[in-house]
Amino acid sequence: EMLHAVGVDVDGDDLDRLHGRVEGWVAGLRWAAMAMQEGQDVTEFVGSATSLQSDIGRYLVEELLDRTPEDQRQFILETSILGDMCAGLCDAVRDRDDSSRQIEDLERWGAMVVSTDHGDGWYRYHHLVREVIAARLARELPHMLPDLHRRAAEWLRRHGEIPDAVDHALAAGDRIEAADMVCASWWSLLNQGQLATVIRIIERFDPSEVRAYQPLATAAAFAYGVAGEVERATSYYTFALEGDYDGPPPDGSASMESALAIMRAGLMFEGVGQALGDAELAHGLEPPGSPWRPITAQLLGLAHTWSGDPDRALPYFEEVTTAGSDDEALVVYALAEIALVRSARGEHA
Numbered sequence: 001e002m003l004h005a006v007g008v009d010v011d012g013d014d015l016d017r018l019h020g021r022v023e024g025w026v027a028g029l030r031w032a033a034m035a036m037q038e039g040q041d042v043t044e045f046v047g048s049a050t051s052l053q054s055d056i057g058r059y060l061v062e063e064l065l066d067r068t069p070e071d072q073r074q075f076i077l078e079t080s081i082l083g084d085m086c087a088g089l090c091d092a093v094r095d096r097d098d099s100s101r102q103i104e105d106l107e108r109w110g111a112m113v114v115s116t117d118h119g120d121g122w123y124r125y126h127h128l129v130r131e132v133i134a135a136r137l138a139r140e141l142p143h144m145l146p147d148l149h150r151r152a153a154e155w156l157r158r159h160g161e162i163p164d165a166v167d168h169a170l171a172a173g174d175r176i177e178a179a180d181m182v183c184a185s186w187w188s189l190l191n192q193g194q195l196a197t198v199i200r201i202i203e204r205f206d207p208s209e210v211r212a213y214q215p216l217a218t219a220a221a222f223a224y225g226v227a228g229e230v231e232r233a234t235s236y237y238t239f240a241l242e243g244d245y246d247g248p249p250p251d252g253s254a255s256m257e258s259a260l261a262i263m264r265a266g267l268m269f270e271g272v273g274q275a276l277g278d279a280e281l282a283h284g285l286e287p288p289g290s291p292w293r294p295i296t297a298q299l300l301g302l303a304h305t306w307s308g309d310p311d312r313a314l315p316y317f318e319e320v321t322t323a324g325s326d327d328e329a330l331v332v333y334a335l336a337e338i339a340l341v342r343s344a345r346g347e348h349a
Helices: 012-022 026-037 042-047 055-065 070-079 087-094 099-109 127-140 142-158 162-171 175-191 195-202 207-212 214-227 230-242 256-267 272-285 293-306 310-322 328-344
Strands: 113-115 123-125
Touching: 012 026, 055 070, 055 127, 070 087, 070 099, 070 127, 087 099, 087 142, 099 113, 099 123, 123 127, 127 142, 142 162, 142 175, 162 175, 162 195, 175 195, 175 214, 175 328, 195 214, 207 214, 207 230, 214 230, 214 256, 230 256, 256 272, 256 293, 272 293, 293 310, 293 328, 310 328
Parallel strands: none
Antiparallel strands: 113 123
C-alpha cells in the first residue's frame, strides 16, 4: 500500500523479495520507494538492495552509523561479525562488560536488532544493517577482525555452539583450531541427529586440508560412511590410515591407533573379521572412564553379533548400559541389541 501510494508499481515476486530483504522495516521500504520513484528498474533495485552502493546501503551508513554516539557505533561495528548474539557473547568478543546496556539501547531504538528464536536475550542485526556495518568494519578496522572472530570462536566453543565456533575460527585464520573443534565434537553431533551439520562443517575445509590432517580425515570417513557417500568415505578412509599425526587426538580417544581402530570397526569396510579385531584393539586401548570406551564396547558387541556369536556380544552391550555414558543414542542402541539376544534365547520378559 505504501509503495502504490507513492506511485511505485511492484509485482508480487519483486514485492516479496523486497519485503524479505528489508524484513518489513519501514525506513528501508520508504527509501526503496524513493529510489524507484526516480526511475530505477524495480527488479534490478531489489536484486542489489543490500549492496553498499545502493541507496538503502548509503542511507544506513550515513544516517544510522554516522549519527550514532561513538561508544554505540563501536559496539555495532565490533559485533557485526556475529549472527545470533547475546550480551555474554558480545562482552567476550569486545572484551568489555557493557554489552547488555548497549543491546537494550539498540532494542529501544527499534531499527537495528530483532529478537531471535535462539532463546531469551538473543538478538540479531536486521539483515540489511548487518551487511552494511560488517562491510564497513572490514573497510575501516580490518586489523581487528582476526581477534574479534577468535574471541567469538572461543566463547561459542565453550558454550557448545560448535558450527558457529568453527565458522569464526576459520574467519580468524585458525584452521587447525577449527579442525580440532570438528574432531572433538563430530561424534556427539552425529548422535544428536546432526549428520548434515557434521558434513557441513567438514566441508568448510578444502578436501586437501581434510586429507592432510589425519584426525579430520578419520572424522570425515566416518561421517560420509554413515551418510552413505561411499566414494568420499573410502577416499578419506584411505588417507586416514596413511596419516602420521603425532600425539593424542583432539577427539579425546586414547591414541590415534585407537581412533583408527574405531573408524575401521564402525565402517567395516574390510569385513566383519577385520572389524572384530579392530573393535577388540580399541576396547583394549580405551581405559574405563574414557568417553570412547562405551563406543568401543558397542562396536565389539556388534562385531560379535555380525560374526554369529550373540552370546559373546551380550556382555559388551551390557557394559554400554552400565558405563554411565551420556550418549543416550548409544545406550538405546545397546538396549535394543540386548533385547534381541534375550528374545532369541526365549527370555521374552
